[in-house]
Amino acid sequence: MKGPLFYSKILLFGEYGIIKDSKGLSIPYNFFKGALKKDENGDEKAKESNAGLRKFAKYLEQLEQDNPGLVSFDLDSLRKDVEEGMYFDSSIPQGYGIGSSGALVAAIYDKYAHNKITVLENLTREKLLRLKEIFGKMESFFHGKSSGLDPLNSYLSLPILINSKDNIESTSIPSQNTRGKGAVFLLDSGSSGETAPMVQIFMEKMKQEGFRKVLKDQFIKHTDACVEDFINGNVKSLFGNLKQLSHVVLDNFKPMIPKEFHKLWKHGIDSNDYYLKLCGSGGGGYILGFTEDIEKAKKALKGYNLEVVYNF
Template sequence: MKGPLFYSKILLFGEYGIIKDSKGLSIPYNFFKGALKTSKNLSEIAKKSNESLRAFAVYLEKMQLENPELVSFDFESLKKDVANGMYFDSSIPQGYGVGSSGALVAAIYDKYAVEKITVLENLTREKLLTLKAIFGAMESFFHGKSSGLDPLNSYLSLPILINSKDNIESTSIPSQNLEGTGAVFLLDSGIIGETAPMVQIFMEQMKQDGFRNMLKDQFIKHTDACVEDFISGNMKSLFGNLKQLSNVVLDNFKPMIPAEFHKLWKNGIETNDYYLKLCGSGGGGYILGFTQDINKAKKALQGYNLEVVYNF
C-alpha cells in the first residue's frame, strides 16, 4: 500500500502576522514530499512514525467527539492500518518550517475523512475555510495551535493567498524565469527549530503595547506590501519592502533568529546582496532569503547550504 504524495510548503510571507490578520502567501514546495506506507518490518524511524500515528488516531477520535459537525473519519480503517504497520514515509525535514506535520495531516484527511472536500471541486471560499478549520484542529495535535494553512497547502498543492483570517483563496503567482538572476532561496541553519516554544515567545511579546504597535504599523504593513508586490510581479517595489521587513524582523524577532545568523542577517541589509526573513516560526530550520542576484548572494553566503526554490 502506498498513498498519494503530499508536498512540503513554504510560507513566503505572513509568518506570525497571519495570527493577527496580516496577508500571507504560501506556495507548495515539491522538493520534499511524504506518503502513507505500510510495512511488516519497520525501521526505527518508521516505528516512531507508526507510534505517532497511533497517538494521532486517539487524538482525532477525541476531536471528532468534541466537534462532530466539523469532520468525521473512518476510524476502523485508520486503526486497522496503524495496527498493520502504517507510517508516514517522508523526506520533509522536521522542525525546518516547511510543513512536515502539514503533509501528514493532509495525507490522513485524504485517506480517512468521510465525505471529504476534494481538490476537483469548485473550491469556494466557504470550502477553503472549512478545510482550513478542519486542518487547524487536526494539526493542533503537533503544534499546540495551528492555523491549518500548512496542511491546506499540502492538500491542494496550490499557492494560497491569505487576505485575512476569514478570507483565503487559491491564487496564481508569476511563472518562474529559470534564466533570471533573481531568486527566493532557503538557507539551512543546521539547527532543528520547534514551533511551540517560538509561538509561546510571540504570544508573550504580544502582551506589550510597543510590540503590538510595531506588529501593526511595521511588520504587517511591509508583509502586506510584499505579498501584493510578489503576486503582481512588481520586483522593484518588492525588494524595497523586503529590506524594510528584514530590518523589522531583525530588530523585533531576535529570539526567533539563531544567534549565529544575526550578523549574516544584518550584512544582507547593509550590502543589499540578499535579504533574510523567517521561514515558518523560526528558532532554527530554514531561513528564507530573497536576492536580485543569486551569484552575489551565493558568494556572500559562501560556506552555507543554499537551496534555490524560485527564480525570477
C-alpha cells in the same frame, strides 16, 4: 499500500503576522514530500512514525466527539492500518518550517475522512475555510495551536493567498523566469526549531504595547506590501519592502533568529546582496532568503547551504 504524495510548503510571507490578520502567501514546494506506507518490519524511523500515528488516531477520535458535524473519519480502517504497521514515509525535515506535520495531516484526511472536500470540486471560499478549520484542529495535535494553512497547502498543492483570517483563496503567482538572476532561496541553519516555544515567545511579546504597535505599523504593513508585489510581479518594489521587512524582523524578532545568523542577517541588509526573513516560526530550521543576484548572494553566503526555490 502506498498513498498519494503530499508536498512540503513554504510560507513566503505572513509568519506571525497572519495570527494578527496580515496577508500571507504560501506556495507548495515539491522538493520534499511524504506518503502513507505500510511495512510491518519497518526501520526505526518507520516504527517511530507508526507510534506517532497511533497517538494521532486516538486524538482524532476525541476530535470527532468534541466537534460534532465538523469532520468524521473512518477510524476503524485507520486503527487497522496502524496495527498493520502504517507509517508516514517523508523526506520533509521536521522542525524546519516547511510543513512536515502539514503533509501528514493532509495525507490522513485524504485517506480517512468521510465526505471529504476534494481538490477537483469548485473550491468556494466557504469550502476553503472549512478545510482550513478542520486542518487547524487536526494539526493542533502537533503544535498546540495551528492555523491549518500548512495542511491546506499540502492538500491542494496550490499557492494560497491569505487576505485575512476569514478570507483565503487559491491564487496564481507569476511564472518563474528560469534564467533570471533574482531568486528566493532556503538557507539551512543546521538545526531544527520547535514551533510551540517560538509562538509562546511571540504571545508574550504581544503583551507589550510597543511591540503591538511595531507589528501593526511596520511588520504587517511591509508583509502586506510584499504579498501584493510578489503576486503582481513588481520586483523592484518587492525588494524595497523586503529590506524593510528584514530590518523589522532583525530588530524585533531576535529570539526567533538563531544567534549565529544575526550578523549574516545584518550583512544582507547593509550590503543589499540578499535579505533574510523567517521561514515558519523560526528558532532553527530554514531561513528564507531573497536576492536580486543569486551569484552575489552565494558569494556572500559562502560555506552555507543554499537551495533555490524560485527564480525571478
